[in-house]
Amino acid sequence: MTYVEGFLTPVPTAKKDAYVAHANEAVPLFKEFGATRMVEAWGEDVARGKLNDLWMAVNAAEDETVVFSWIEYPDKATRDAAVQxxxxxxxxxxxxxxxxxDGKRMMWGGFDSVSDAGRGxxxxxxxxxxVPIAGNARDAYASFSRAVADPFIEHGALRVMDAVADDVSxxxxxxxxxxxxxxxxxxxxxxxxxxPDKATRDAGWEKVMADERMNGQDAPFDGKRMIFGGFTPIVDA
Structure with a gap:
């Protein structure tokens, strides 16, 4: 299954255009190294949390925006070769x-996909x-992810991907x-x-939360420590 290199990055809001140019400069190299897709998404609806959140994750300042991004590879071997x-x-x-x-506050790591529904x-x-999951809960998380993917796809989502840490330092x-x-x-x-767009996402979430299939799903993680947000793609290659 797809192997994912995931990133969280604090970017000065005023340098958005420079960041897009920087990412686009890297795209052809990652493609050459074996990546099948590279996405950079700009924070648009990133809530502040009580215990933790995406802002705190990268120690973002008030004049910075959190960027959620990933690179997809066909397998771990291809990703490992790309890293070299x-x-x-x-x-x-x-x-x-x-x-x-500030590269010192950017975080990244390799994640092995456990559920991939739909098409991006x-x-x-x-x-x-x-999210944090127990070290022995990979199978339970995979089952949970596959179960909740169907309602999302049926209510407007294009793709639902979940991956578990494999090479995260x-x-x-x-x-x-x-x-x-x-x-x-x-x-x-x-x-x-x-x-497809934010309007579909907003309407879709209401339908997902009201879907009776979601009621019987026992999440194998502590939702209080889950960090999340809404992002607009600025690079999708």
Whole structure:
């Protein structure tokens, strides 16, 4: 199944155009290295939380915006080979010189998909989510993800993807473990819902929450530490 490299990045709001240019500069290289898709999504509806949230995850300042992004690979082997190319290709070094954000607070990691429903074609809005799950709850999370995907697709979503941490490191400043306040053997899960536009997403969420199939789903994670938000794609290649 698809292997995902997930990212959360704090970007100065005033540097949005520079960030888009920077991302587009990297696209052909990632494609050459084996990526099948690269998406950068700009925070539009990112709520503040009581325990944690996407803002706190990257220590975002008031004049910054949280960017939720991912790169898809056909498998882990392709992704691992791409990482080696990224670390050694001089062209990537040149791209890195123009980063319009604080790379020390960007977090990333490799996630293995456990559920992938629908197709990401015509995406105009994205709900991004990161949750903590028990280290032995991968199968339960996969079952839960597959069960809730159907109502989302039927109520307007284009695609629902859920992936579990496979190669996610602890960071010096920020990381996915701290983002979800992971406890003990818990690991982060990274996922998203793709919609054609925000209006469809808003209407779809109302229908999903009212769908009786959602009532019997026992989420295998602590929803109080789930962090999420709505994003508009600014790069989708």
């Amino acid at each position: 190319r990224i670390m050694t290709d001089p062209r990537m070094e040149e791209v890195g010189k123009s980063m319009p954000f 074609t015509g995406t105009g809005y994205v709900d991004g989510v990161v 602890r960071g010096e400043h920020t990381d996915f473990f701290r983002a979800v306040l992971a406890e003990g053997e818990e690991v982060p899960a990274f996922g998203w819902v793709e919609w």
